[in-house]
Amino acid sequence: MTTYTTTLNAIRAASPCKDGWEKLLSHLGKTKADDEPLPLLTILDSNGLDDALWVLSNAMQPEHDRLSRHFQAWCAEQVLHRFEKKFPGDTRVRAQIAMLRNDAATPDERDAAWDAARDAAQDAARDAARNAASDAAWAAARDAARDAAWAAAWAAAWAAERAAERAAERAAARAAQEQQLRKMLTEGF
Secondary structure, three states, X not given: OOOOEEOHHHHHHOOOOHHHHHHHHHHHOOOOOOOOOEEHHHHHHHHOHHHHHHHHHHOOOHHHHHHHHHHHHXXXXXXXXXXXXXXXXXOHHHHHHHHHHOOOOOHHHHHHXXXXXXXXXXXXXXXXXXXXXXXXXXXXXXXXXXXXXXXXXXXXHHHHHHHHHXXXXXXXXXXXXXXXXXXXXXXXX
């Protein structure tokens, strides 16, 4: 199995944030960068998912691109059902996931699939913006027809509930992402 490593010099050359850099050095008991192999799993253990993903994207050797692509595909699959429910018949994101997993694909093929998936995401964002505008107009009309205090309390409660739901969903997704990255680093994929 492949061990996914980088070096402190490679990380330093990619201009990491000061806090993350200092945290990693402290965890390693070092004061400066060197060329000693540094496993990505150590970075995940020390600094957490955000910094490990940053290193994966910015300071890993090109031969580790496969790990990055397969992890991206896994993440996209976790929300694919939401996209396909909203846009039935739109296969752009599914095609991008397949392309990420296709180790024989050329960079041009990957770029074309990425562009299509980005366009799909932009379409989804525009649709969400339209829905938000519609919801806001409906809420304004409803608020005008009801007691202002009740409407404000209801809106605040609804917003708090939705925020709590989204926070819980994000926390669960982040935990699943970290678990999956650990699995890919230790068991392969």
